[in-house]
Amino acid sequence: MEISILILPLVASIISGLFGKYIGDKYSGYITSILISISAILSIVVFYQVIFNQYENNIVIATWINSGSLAVNWSMKIDPLSAVMLVVVSLVSSLVHVYSIGYMHHDPHKPRFMSYLSLFTFSMLTLVTSDNLIQLFFGWEGVGVCSYFLIGFWFKRESANSAAIKAFIVNRVGDFGLAIGIFLIFYFFGTVNYSEVFALIPTIVDQEFSFLGLEVKKIDLICLLLFIGAMGKSAQIFLHTWLPDAMEGPTPVSALIHAATMVTAGVFLVVRCSPIYEYSPVILNFITIVGMTTAFFAATVALVQTDIKKIIAYSTCSQLGYMFFAAGVGAYNVAMFHLFTHAFFKALLFLGSGSVIHAFKDEQNINNMGGVLKKLPYTYILMIIGTLALTGFPFLSGFYSKDAIIEFAYLKGNTVGYYAAGIGIFTAFLTSIYSWRLIFKTFHGDYNNKKIKIEETHESPIIMLLPLALLAIGAIFAGISFKELFMGQGSENLFWGNSIKFLNPLSADHPPFWFIVLTPTLILLAIPIAYYLFVRNKQIPIKIADINKPLHNFLVNKWYFDELYEVLFVKPSKIVGLFLWKFCDVKIIDGFGPDGISLFIKKCSIKANKFQSGFIYQYAFVMLLGFSVLLTFLIIK
């Protein structure tokens, strides 16, 4: 049964990919959706087994690489952590599959699209169920390449192709760190199997390693390198630039890959490796700092974006930051909880925005929308639910998970913790502002689209709304129903068991009352503020932007990261490449090598040719000269 969870998506992908032409658009959509749904149901069964029967298993499917002391298997590790991921991945994936049947209705390449989606699901499942680092890496790169396919799905668009390549290469930079981390682990422990590695970790805690003349702790180096991988995949600051561009892909892709599942792989990696990270407080602090910086940075950028999907993309980036800083303060279960709830409401928001984009016939700029709340009532309500859940409106799912993150940061009790909590609260406020800005500009106010008439906008078909409704149920109830399981008193042992390691038990205290109510209050306050700014008095935001022109530009241009990387990496690589080719290879190596030598020989022979002039007197002269030199030489001797 467990194996079929993995295999069904692969089968779906192969059927739709290879035989899509024969079975037709319609059936490829149905077949893949049904197979993934079966996989999702099986995942839920496994999840229940894990919750109620403490079911754990490590299934070896086949051997993969056996070289010297390196032994890697294709395997499936079922434990609480992977069970949670199985449910998130297969459930969201099945809903996205169903939604895509409607959303991609007019696309000529629908079987290909479904095939990629299923292949992605397969890769993601191999990633989360791996029992070793190399299979994880397989899934890691596998989801990367599927993301590449799907971002560039509309292959005629130049921007989509560039975004796809950018996503893959930026991810490869992260993978570079991850791969070296894996090599290092193999080097130190002679194995890449989680359980074996984790068992050996305590033995190297204080050992040091010389790297470029620096003495660093082995454990810190491993943690840092693995985290670089996680930063790439989870779009943390410095390696985040691909995520907003990835919105070039069709919207279901953004919902599945760039919100609910793939981008959370980095968080999953850190949580999975908690038995390593727990011994490296330095890197945990670093993770907290990176996480909160990303959360803050992305929220500020989201404030001024005008593309509906990019706003949500930056929001995702920001929420991933929250997850990381939860992991950084040691609250891995809370990070997982936020990952779990986030999957529902963020997929909901993306699919909802897809519904809006669909209604406006591929318009993505929120300045060209507005006033359609009566035309799109269901989408509107569902988007509102998603927004409320995202911002942490009391008793919806985001409320439990996000507030818990901020509280645990506060309870950490050190400087980094307080700082993170402060930034976390402020970012929550910003989150609320930009999320409501999106809602108000999209649905309220006047109708601003000049290309199509308001009568032409239409609500999406039921096949698209149904997945949205299911996700909305998740967005409302996932928090309250699973809160106890994920992070209740004693859940570390009751639920998570060995899958997450807590070196120091999580604080059971509660923060002061004022602290608990602070975040929800700010979030609620943000709603009227946003309404006033973006519906009532639209001149104010424009004025603020005018007064703070440099700051506004800084935000609109996403802190100039793309421009910086262009100057730092892209251009130099091209210039160096050109230099190495045109100068080193052609001028120096060829110039002094084969071309130079042959030219030299040619010149010599031309010179030598001149001796053969054919004139007797010249030959006679040379002979005479030679004869006299010889004679002189003999006489002197």
Added chain:
Amino acid sequence: MNFPILSSLILLPSIGSIFLFFSKSNDSKNLAIKYIALFTSIVNFLISIYLLIVFDSSTPAFQFVEDKIWLEGFINYKVGIDGISILFIILTTFISLLCIISVNNSVKTRLREFLIAILIMESFMIGVFCSLDLLIFYLFFEAGLIPMFLIIGIWGGPKRVYSAFKFFLYTLLGSVLMLVAIISIYWISGTTDIVKLYEEGIDPKYQNLLWLAFFSSFAVKTPMWPVHTWLPDAHVEAPTVGSVLLAAILLKMAGYGFIRFSLGLFPIASEIFTPLIYILSLVAIIFTSLIALMQEDMKKLIAYSSVAHMGYVTLGIFTLQQQGIEGSILQMISHGLVSAALFLCVGVIYDRMHSRMISSYGGIVSIIPKYSVFFMIFTLAALGLPGTLGFVSEFLILMGAFIDNFLVAVIASIGVILGAAYMLWLYKRVVFGELTNSDLAKMNDLNSSEYFILISLAIPILFFGFYPDPIINIIEVSVKNLIETYNLNLISK
């Protein structure tokens, strides 16, 4: 072993070429010629598969050994194989077979002579991989250049003569030094029998010079930086089949040579020169990847990427770790299949459009979708995506390098990022985007022989990517033995 199975493998293609030579090519479709060549190469491929079945992978000793006196007291004709060489033999027979099938698509003139060249080359290549005598090895090694030289020089592009000569000069220069080294080994040890030399070892005081002489030959053929500049030119001018043979098999002779001779015969010198190899390999990986990024000619781009990929091979070999050497052998197999496939992919569109320039393509995915799928598979295999053989090999090489030298491995890993950049960028510019060149719309998708060839390359690349155990099992014992003897030699001297 009574039946001389290795000799028949070596001789069979040559016999086939003799038949070709005497056959008349008067019917317009050259059917008779094609069938003779095809038949020969299929039989040879089957024999090599049979060889694999009866091969005993549990012993590191040479098997199927044939030892005959050629010149009394001087040269023995001695052949035999171990776990390492058998893979290369199969690669050779497999690629030659595919080349012969694909020859129709790219070669329009003098088909008979072309097939003769391929078959003779196949003979020589198999000879290289099973020689157990230095002189025999040298003969096959150098003779293999001649058909290649002719293939480039006769069936090549407009600058074929320049390229052919550059190719020949470079490779000959290295070879002359190797010949000198072989003769001196004979003077020093009194034999050129590799098995005997393995047992007796070579006096350490001569090893450095001898190592350098062999190195100069192998480095040119690998090719290592900075003696790689013949490769892009040769590839650009060679016909598709020529490029395939060159990249898939000819380059592998050098990697094989490094393992068999540099490590096997001169362990002490190898130890001394390892840093040199490391530096040149790293330079090859990083520099040529950057150069590949800027290429405008598809074949040149793939040629430069070959240099980078072979950089991993040399790096892996000299790590002297089980993972490193096994990774290198896998990388050679993988590169043999992937580069062959990529050159064939370029050939497919070149045959239709007669242009190798990246800029003359774009948006062809909607015109020739099947082709685009295959091209994508091979592109991903070239950038070492997990699930393809390229991943397993690069990962093992880097792992081996890591155990030996942390910094080297880190720098080499950067090549993985660059590899993704140039391959995906190439693919994007050729296959994706708007269709701007209206001539492209007339292209036909893969014909049946192209389809067959590409699928038979894709299957092993993917299969062994998911399940490389069969290959690793064949080489494991031999590699282990190689490393053990190497370390023993180091300690004892």
